[in-house]
Amino acid sequence: MPRALPFLPAALLSALSLVALPEGAAAEGQPERALVWVADDGTRVRREDVGLPLSRGEGNALFRPGEPIRLGALRAEVVAFQVIVEAGAEPVRGVTVELSGLAPAAGAGAPPAAPQQQDQAPAGAAPAQAIAIDRFVEHYVEIKERSRNDQRPLESLGWSPAARPPDDRHLGFLPDALIPVELAPPWAPYPLEVGARETRAVWVDLHVPEGAAPGLHEGKLVVRSASHGELASLELRLDVAPATLPYGPVDFIAFYEADRVAERVGDGSAVEQQLWQLLHEHHVDGFASVRSPAEVERLRPAIDGSLYTRERGYLGPGQGVPPGAVALGAYGGFGDPKEETLRRVEAVAELLPPVDDVMLYAVDEQCESPRGPGWRRLVRGSRLSSRILVGHSCGEVHPQQQDVDLVLTPANRFDSVWARAAREAGKRLWVYNGALPRTGTFMIDAPLTGLMADGWIAATHEVGRWFLWETAFWHDGNRGGKGPVDPFTVAENFHNRDGDACLGDGMLLYPGTQRGRFASRSVGFPGVFPSMRLKSLRRGIQDAGYIALARSASPGAVDALVKEVIPAALDEALDTSPAAWSSDGAPFFEGRAALRALIPAGASLDAAGVRSALAEAAAARRALVPLARPHRAGDEPPADGPEQTAPGPPRRSRATGLLLAALGLGAAALALAIALYRRARPGRGPRGR
Known part of the structure; x- marks a missing residue:
């Protein structure tokens, strides 16, 4: 991926901003006794973060001491929060976090009539209309060095120097992996063990079913310890609005390398299917890469949507909804274009279930490669030419000048004028990955709100599908990579021969089982676990559904609200500035509440309605927010002129x-x-x- 040299003044300013607090500064306000408080899902609390203003309710949109925890939700939504347990001068042992079932409060709306026939939930599962509760232990990994480039340490693949998140919030012990409390191992125990003047946390997901009763639901959060007895008893009030969140309002697709997952976790079909179901539960499509009829058959339930049904043990949102895209040989898996290879491609494509986009992924980030044009010429003569899109990734050349059907461009090099021109000329365009300040970033050592912002950005900009290059990159198998890592102890999982080192890049999932030399850090679960970053991405995608529903009723108010939360993104932002959105979760929480208040009672949208609403949102955004570098007439590509390089960074x-x-x-x-x-x-x- 081409990268610009940093602007030196911005780098110097960024360096000045990295000065850490004096050693004793963080200790101000430290409690002498155990404390329990609640954080939203856009906040990351380090193990050493004691005495934060958030713990006193300052700047905390969700928690005030002595008051109930107040949340809002739509039907078919998952809302989340974190329970933070903070020890004083002595450790707190054996901490449990229990949340009673959320029941409609007196006077709340009655639940809708039950359907005539309803599938039976698996044994032990919550009833279909109940709000299900999942709890996870937040596991910490020590960050001693940041994501960086060896020659330009303030720059990384996740940000420009001016947008680099500060060290004083991203060094130390950061939580990211989320392990279900029922499976917590001795090295990430539940009940929690909280060291003196340290914190530990439990992440809580509340799954609001589509058939949930509207109105107020009440429950109680009780935190107890073996060493100090009951630590807190907090009222929880969840207000369910009488509207239904659409599934997958914006399209995020995520690749994983099946062989690498099998090598680490296990090669049973149950492991791969659980990975797909977990991504689907978070409104993210797995991106299947198929090269043979056998692979199509192995992945058929995931591709045709039958894997996401109660019959297959899936209880999450998007029941039966298939993914939107499939790759024929991801990252150039079918090699050079040849007639005999085309026959293999056709044999695979013919077996695929109906899916919106079938992409022959010709080559990765080699704009000058003849593979894309060569495959496009071959496929044009195929009997399946109307079904197969030939695509490649390239962010350097105007999409109109790329002889492929589908162009993947880096999200942080996205140019809206070029994208519109390419689409008007009949080309497809998607974005992938991203970097601050134009989009969020994968990196662990960055605020959670970046991935949350990506959902808002996708809802209000014409980016097409958003491709995530990897989700289980535990092996660091690049040219220049350093080999497999245990992601529970080492965050630095990505290196290349250009001196880039990244923390958490391409790693939104954690292995439930680790075989071989990392077996001592194995939970023994045949599947994968989510990260806090995946949860943050889900939150942003769900927010896109809020935008679609609210904008159908109050377009002007919604456009202004989105601009307030996301003042600039993509080509509206300059790399010489920090990210325009907040690194704190509170503005997103409050913006979401304002959107919810604009959604009419009974509102729902099908997929076509969502697309229409968000297309109008993108058009309104163009009129409301100026580009960072306005285009001139000469920026348009000549019909047969020389190639143009991207005008982004x-x-x-x-x-x-x-x-x-x-x-x-x-x-x-x-x-x-x-x-x-x-x-x-x-x-x-x-x-x-």
Whole structure:
């Protein structure tokens, strides 16, 4: 992925912002006794974060001492919060977090009539109309070094220097992996063991079914310990609005390498199917990569939607909804275009269940490669030409000048004018990955609100599908990679030969079982666990559904509200500025509540209605928020002119010119900059990073 040289003034300003607090500063306000408080799902509380203002209700949208916890939800939504247990001068042992079943309060609306025939829930599952409760232990990993580039340490694949999240919130012991309390191992125990002047946390998901009774639901959160008895008893009030959240209002698709998952977790079909169901539960489609009839048959339930039904043990949202896209040979899996290979492609494509987009993924991040155009010529002569889209990833060249049907462009290089022109010319365009300040980032050492913001961005910009390059990247198998890691103890999971090191990149899932040399950190569960980052992405995707529902009734108010929460994103933002949205969860929580208040009673939208509402939202956004660099007439590509490079982040030659003009650097610096410009950068796919 090409990257610009950092603007030096922005880098210096960012460096100044990284000065940590004095060692004693964090200790101010530390309690001498155990304390229980609640945080929203956009906040990450480190193990050492004691005495935060949030614990006193300051800046906390969800919690005030002595008051009930108040949440709102739509039907078919999952809402989440965190219970933080904070020890004082002595440890707190054997802490449990119990939440009684949420029941309609007196006077709340009666539940809708039961259908004539209803599937039986699996043994032990909550009744169909009940609000189900899941609890997870938050597991901490120590962060000693940040995501970075060896030559430019303030820059990483996750952010520009000016947008780098500060060290004083992202070094230390950060929580990310979420392990169900029923499965908690000795090294991430439940009941919790809280060290002196430390915190531990339980993440709580509340699954509001589509048939939930509207109105107020009440429950009680009780926190007890073996060492100190009852620590807290808090009232919980959940207000369920009489409207239904649409499933998957924006399209996020996530790749995983099946062989690598099988190598670490196990090769049984149950492992892979659980991975698909977990992603689906979070409104994310798995991105199947199929190269043979046998692979199609293995993945058929995941592709045709039957895997997401009660008959298959799936109780989450999106019952029976199939994924929107399938890859024929992801990351160039079918190799060079040849007639005999085309026959294999056709044999696989013919067996696929109905799916919106079947993409032959020709090559990854090699804009000059002849593979994409070659495959497109071959497929045009195929009997399946109307079904197969030939695509590749490339962010350097105007999409209209790329001889493929589908262009994947890095989200942080997305250009809305180019994208619109390409679509008007009949091309498809998706985005992938992303980096601050234009989008959120995968990285663990970044605020959770970045991935939350991605849902809002996808709802109000014409990005097509949003592709996530990996979800289970535990093996660091790049050119320049350092080999497999235990993700429960090592956050730095990505390296390449260009000096990039990333924490959590391509790793939204954690292994439930670890075989081989990491077996001592195995939970023994045949599947994968979610991360807090995956939960944050789900929250943003659900928020996109809020935007669609609310905008159908109050478009002007919704457009203004979205602009307030997301002032600038994609090509509305400059890399020389920090991210425009908040790094705190409270503004998102409050914005969501304001959207919920605008949704009419009884509101619901089918997939076509959601697409229409969000297309109108994107059009309104164009009129409301200016681009960071307005286009001129000369920016449009000539019919047969030379290739144009993307006008997003500045090219190395342009950045070098600015640096020289500003600082008068000598010939040696110029030579170095030119060398950096000419250096080929591999892609971020598993075949060519």
